Amino acid sequence: xxxxxxxxxxxxxxxxxxxxxxxxxxxxxxxxxxxxxxxxxxxxxxxxxxxxxxxxxxxxxxxxxxxxxxxxxxxxxxxxxxxxxxxxxxxxxxxxxxxxxxxxxxxxxxxxxxxxxxxxxxxxxxxxxxxxxxxxxxxxxxxxxxxxxxxxxxxxxxxxxxxxxxxxxxxxxxxxxxxxxxxxxxxxxxxxxxxxxxxxxxxxxxxxxxxxxxxxxxxxxxxxxxxxxxxxxxxxxxxxxxxxxxxxxxxxxxxxxxxxxxxxxxxxxxxxxxxxxxxxxxxxxxxxxxxxxxxxxxxxxxxxxxxxxxxxxxxxxxxxxxxxxxxxxxxxxxxxxxxxxxxxxxxxxxxxxxxxxxx
Amino acid sequence: xxxxxxxxxxxxxxxxxxxxxxxxxxxxxxxxxxxxxxxxxxxxxxxxxxxxxxxxxxxxxxxxxxxxxxxxxxxxxxxxxxxxxxxxxxxxxxxxxxxxxxxxxxxxxxxxxxxxxxxxxxxxxxxxxxxxxxxxxxxxxxxxxxxxxxxxxxxxxxxxxxxxxxxxxxxxxxxxxxxxxxxxxxxxxxxxxxxxxxxxxxxxxxxxxxxxxxxxxxxxxxxxxxxxxxxxxxxxxxxxxxxxxxxxxxxxxxxxxxxxxxxxxxxxxxxxxxxxxxxxxxxxxxxxxxxxxx
Amino acid sequence: xxxxxxxxxxxxxxxxxxxxxxxxxxxxxxxxxxxxxxxxxxxxxxxxxxxxxxxxxxxxxxxxxxxxxxxxxxxxxxxxxxxxxxxxxxxxxxxxxxxxxxxxxxxxxxxxxxxxxxxxxxxxxxxxxxxxxxxxxxxxxxxxxxxxxxxxxxxxxxxxxxxxxxxxxxxxxxxxxxxxxxxxxxxxxxxxxxxxxxxxxxxxxxxxxxxxxxxxxxxxxxxxxxxxxxxxxxxxxxxxxxxxxxxxxxxxxxxxxxxxxxxxxxxxxxx
Numbered sequence: 004x005x006x007x008x009x010x011x012x013x014x015x016x017x018x019x020x021x022x023x024x025x026x027x028x029x030x031x032x033x034x035x036x037x038x039x040x041x042x043x044x045x046x047x048x049x050x051x052x053x054x055x056x057x058x059x060x061x062x063x064x065x066x067x068x069x070x071x072x073x074x075x076x077x078x079x080x081x082x083x084x085x086x087x088x089x090x091x092x093x094x095x096x097x098x099x100x101x102x103x104x105x106x107x108x109x110x111x112x113x114x115x116x117x118x119x120x121x122x123x124x125x126x127x128x129x130x131x132x133x134x135x136x137x138x139x140x141x142x143x144x145x146x147x148x149x150x151x152x153x154x155x156x157x158x159x160x161x162x163x164x165x166x167x168x169x170x171x172x173x174x175x176x177x178x179x180x181x182x183x184x185x186x187x188x189x190x191x192x193x194x195x196x197x198x199x200x201x202x203x204x205x206x207x208x209x210x211x212x213x214x215x216x217x218x219x220x221x222x223x224x225x226x227x228x229x230x231x232x233x234x235x236x237x238x239x240x241x242x243x244x245x246x247x248x249x250x251x252x253x254x255x256x257x258x259x260x261x262x263x264x265x266x267x268x269x270x271x272x273x274x275x276x277x278x279x280x281x282x283x284x285x286x287x288x289x290x291x292x293x294x295x296x297x298x299x300x301x302x303x304x305x306x307x308x309x310x311x312x313x314x315x316x317x318x319x320x321x322x323x324x325x326x327x328x329x330x331x332x333x334x335x336x337x338x339x340x341x342x343x344x345x346x347x348x349x350x351x352x353x354x355x356x357x358x359x360x361x362x
Numbered sequence: 363x364x365x366x367x368x369x370x371x372x373x374x375x376x377x378x379x380x381x382x383x384x385x386x387x388x389x390x391x392x393x394x395x396x397x398x399x400x401x402x403x404x405x406x407x408x409x410x411x412x413x414x415x416x417x418x419x420x421x422x423x424x425x426x427x428x429x430x431x432x433x434x435x436x437x438x439x440x441x442x443x444x445x446x447x448x449x450x451x452x453x454x455x456x457x458x459x460x461x462x463x464x465x466x467x468x469x470x471x472x473x474x475x476x477x478x479x480x481x482x483x484x485x486x487x488x489x490x491x492x493x494x495x496x497x498x499x500x501x502x503x504x505x506x507x508x509x510x511x512x513x514x515x516x517x518x519x520x521x522x523x524x525x526x527x528x529x530x531x532x533x534x535x536x537x538x539x540x541x542x543x544x545x546x547x548x549x550x551x552x553x554x555x556x557x558x559x560x561x562x563x564x565x566x567x568x569x570x571x572x573x574x575x576x577x578x579x580x581x582x583x584x585x586x587x588x589x590x591x592x593x594x595x596x597x598x599x600x601x602x603x604x605x606x607x608x609x610x611x612x613x614x615x616x617x618x619x620x621x622x623x624x625x626x627x628x629x630x631x632x633x634x635x636x637x638x639x640x641x642x643x644x645x646x647x648x649x650x651x652x653x654x655x656x
Numbered sequence: 657x658x659x660x661x662x663x664x665x666x667x668x669x670x671x672x673x674x675x676x677x678x679x680x681x682x683x684x685x686x687x688x689x690x691x692x693x694x695x696x697x698x699x700x701x702x703x704x705x706x707x708x709x710x711x712x713x714x715x716x717x718x719x720x721x722x723x724x725x726x727x728x729x730x731x732x733x734x735x736x737x738x739x740x741x742x743x744x745x746x747x748x749x750x751x752x753x754x755x756x757x758x759x760x761x762x763x764x765x766x767x768x769x770x771x772x773x774x775x776x777x778x779x780x781x782x783x784x785x786x787x788x789x790x791x792x793x794x795x796x797x798x799x800x801x802x803x804x805x806x807x808x809x810x811x812x813x814x815x816x817x818x819x820x821x822x823x824x825x826x827x828x829x830x831x832x833x834x835x836x837x838x839x840x841x842x843x844x845x846x847x848x849x850x851x852x853x854x855x856x857x858x859x860x861x862x863x864x865x866x867x868x869x870x871x872x873x874x875x876x877x878x879x880x881x882x883x884x885x886x887x888x889x890x891x892x893x894x895x896x897x898x899x900x901x902x903x904x905x906x907x908x909x910x911x912x913x914x915x916x917x918x919x920x921x922x923x924x925x926x927x
Contacts, residue, residue: 053823053827054826054827055823055826055827074826074831074832075823075826075827076826076827076828076829076830076831078827080827081827081828082823082824082827084820084823084824085820086818086820087820088818088820088821088823088824089821089824090821090824090825090838090839091821091843092842092843101825101828101838102828102829105828105829105830105834106829146824149824149828159827368751368832369747369750369751369753370747370753372743372744372746372747373743373744373747373748373759375739375740375743375744376740376741376743376744376763376803376807377744377759379736379737379740379799379800379803380762380763380766380800380803380804383774383796383797383799383800383803384766384769384774384800384804385766386777387773387774387776387777387778387781387800388769388773388774388777390777390780390781391773391776391777394776394777394780450673453666453669453670453673456666458667460667460670460671460674461670463674464670464673464674464677465914466911466914467674467677467678468677469910469911469914470677470678470681470907470910471677471681472910473857473861473903473906473907473909473910474681474861474903474906475860475861475863475877475878475902475903475906476861476863477861477863477878477879477881477882478684478861478878478881478899478902478903479680481881481895481899482680482683482684482899483680484890485683485684485687485890485892485895485896486680486683490696491695491696491697491698491892493683493698496698497698527676527680531677584768587770588768588770588771590770590771590772590863590864591863591864591878594863594867594882595863595881595882609770609772612770612772612773612776613772613864613868616772616776616779617779617868622776622780625776626776626777629770629772629773629776630773632770632772632773633769633770633773636768636769636770637765637768639768640764640765640768641765643764643768644761644764644765
């Protein structure tokens with residue numbers, strides 16, 4: 004069943020186009036993440052769903068009902084803000100209680116409900132405090148509690164974890180995921196953090212310059228990026244992108260010669276993830292370059308190599324050792340994938356698994 | 363859609379007040395400025411006399427004098443206030459108990475009634491029993507018995523002094539606000555790069571205060587043009603007409619001579635000067651805002 | 657060594673500045689406690705008396721009615737100006753409505769119109785309406801000066817409030833008016849209070865309007881000062897006592913809001 008539908012929605016601020024005529028359908032119970040760099044229109048999209056911004060043209064439907072002219076309060080949504088949006092002059096309990104109060108619920112039921120939710124998010128000992136007396140993580144919980152205290156049609160979350168420190172972010176991420184599983188409420192989540200997007204989403208909409216450039220499951224976004232932008236944006240370190248040509252079964256660029264199954268083409272970009280490459284000793288290997296930097300991340304070693312202007316990153320095992328300026332040879336891993344993109348349009352034209360080649 | 367009118371609805375009460383209390387009187391006095399209306403002789407205004415009142419103003423020596431007095435007053439008072447405020451804000455920027463104390467009492471002159479300030483200074487500069495006049499006289503015998511307020515130049519100087527005393531605190535607060543918005547890093551970087559404290563002030567801090575200083579200067583100019591209370595309570599425009607500012611001259615023509623047509627024309631001359639300056643001010647203010655937002 | 661010298665110079669300057677601020681005020685307080693004889697000499701050695709504070713309330717000075725006039729005029733002006741200005745300030749701060757810039761420009765500009773320009777037509781109007789020498793007349797003209805200023809000031813405070821909480825409340829189900837009542841007002845209270853006190857001070861100290869529009873019944877304190885200039889000369893000790901009465905409540909208020917005050921007026925001007 005469809006929960007949220009955007010039909011040809013456009014948003015302009017004067018001559019500036021924040022969102023260019025986009026359509027998007029969100030299914031009931033889905034966890035949809037809007038992912039993109041700052042200024043790509045993801046927050047604007049969410050705020051239009053919330054009713055905090057008006058659409059310039061197009062239609063927004065929630066549960067098959069047109070909501071364009073409805074104020075936020077009549078859309079039956081809940082939202083968690085980046086800076087939490089807590090009410091500084093109210094206690095934690097009053098913060099959580101406020102949405103219920105606005106709905107005219109009686110005092111006793113309200114108190115009961117607040118306590119229930121507080122226990123769920125482990126705030127029961129802090130109910131009397133003011134938001135200013137809480138830590139970032141605790142404020143985050145209050146914001147969450149206020150959102151889930153009633154059961155809305157949709158949850159909207161605008162970078163809710165971005166103000167937390169790295170460790171807390173990982174914990175909260177897992178909690179959000181669990182909560183979504185438990186409540187099953189349709190969720191739209193805005194972030195610029197690909198890790199959050201990958202781990203939380205049922206589907207990700209990658210956005211750029213006011214446009215959705217790919218809408219798919221996290222798995223497909225990662226393994227089959229539709230275009231160069233998604234390829235470069237998702238993955239850390241990002242996919243190696245090498246410009247070159249395909250001639251008689253080989254992708255060729257300076258110091259690069261990789262066998263691919265594709266007809267001859269000029270101006271293409273070869274994309275391959277660092278973990279799909281390995282360093283080999285054979286000097287007949289497809290790529291030759293010298294070591295530029297070696298970074299140990301703990302579970303693996305990232306080796307950056309350079310040959311003239313071409314820079315290539317390879318993920319090697321944690322015990323890999325080399326010295327800077329050593330000349331190395333790079334080959335594709337047997338399980339890896341190669342992507343070919345059209346350089347002018349940026350669209351993916353082919354993805355092929357690497358065949359074990361004897362080189 | 364009801365929401366669309368909500369922002370306008372909020373503006374209505376305030377705008378009713380502004381329209382009724384400033385726009386309407388302005389229009390009223392604009393019309394009056396083209397009429398002859400001497401309250402001592404006429405109950406109702408006469409017919410329109412064109413630019414007669416304005417021509418009268420341009421040719422009258424008292425008007426020219428008041429314009430000149432205003433220019434001198436505004437110039438000296440703005441300059442002194444500004445320099446003092448900048449210096450004082452640099453001094454008060456540091457932390458310390460005496461700094462905090464000074465910052466707290468700094469609000470007092472500003473909160474004091476300007477009329478009362480005029481009265482107090484008149485008292486203190488009384489040649490016989492004024493504490494400042496007598497005090498200065500006993501330190502510098504040449505200044506003994508000088509009738510401060512009876513000398514045109516000295517009276518003007520004291521008038522400026524009261525205004526500077528009254529406004530320097532406010533302007534200092536503005537400069538302090540401007541200083542606070544300068545990122546500390548720029549100064550620290552300059553110090554590490556080897557600049558002396560003086561050069562850091564001159565080459566790093568002051569250039570960054572340019573915007574605030576400009577706003578402060580224009581704001582002070584406007585306040586100086588409006589200054590009125592001390593003229594009444596300190597000098598009464600005297601000796602002679604040597605401290606009669608434009609604002610005081612309008613008052614005199616309107617409420618001592620009751621020549622309403624002429625007074626309205628003079629008021630409009632003053633208003634035009636103000637509109638010109640405040641237009642300039644608002645433009646800078648809006649530009650500054652844009653710079654801060656972007 | 658050099659550091660100590662700078663420290664000493666800095667503190668010496670601060671002492672001088674503080675002295676220059678305090679001395680005129682101190683002298684007024686001192687004079688208000690002197691008998692007429694002592695007031696005309698520069699002595700610190702005198703028998704303090706509260707006689708002056710009693711005299712000013714007696715005939716012919718009757719400061720009591722002036723205190724009442726001042727308090728009523730300032731109080732009612734605040735009660736009208738602040739609520740209206742708060743709503744307008746909120747609108748200016750939060751909504752990007754058409755013509756907003758022009759309207760705000762209008763508000764900013766009107767506060768620069770000299771009081772003497774406004775009072776001229778009002779004098780003529782009140783004269784024909786028979787409102788001269790009434791408190792209502794004073795309140796009306798004071799609104800002209802105070803309203804734009806308060807809009808400007810409160811806008812500065814509201815601009816500094818995060819908009820998140822308001823949006824959260826709208827999503828939680830609050831109507832526009834409810835958001836203002838439940839969220840904006842409580843959050844903006846310090847700012848509104850500061851602006852109210854500021855507005856009170858401006859009106860309380862106002863001199864020109866009262867000088868022109870009142871004769872006997874509605875005279876306010878600052879104009880009352882002029883009464884002590886008699887044919888027998890200026891009665892400094894009584895004038896000082898009246899000055900103290902004008903000043904003390906204002907000083908207490910000013911110090912109360914000192915912290916917010918600084919932020920408020922700079923916020924309005926710079927941001």
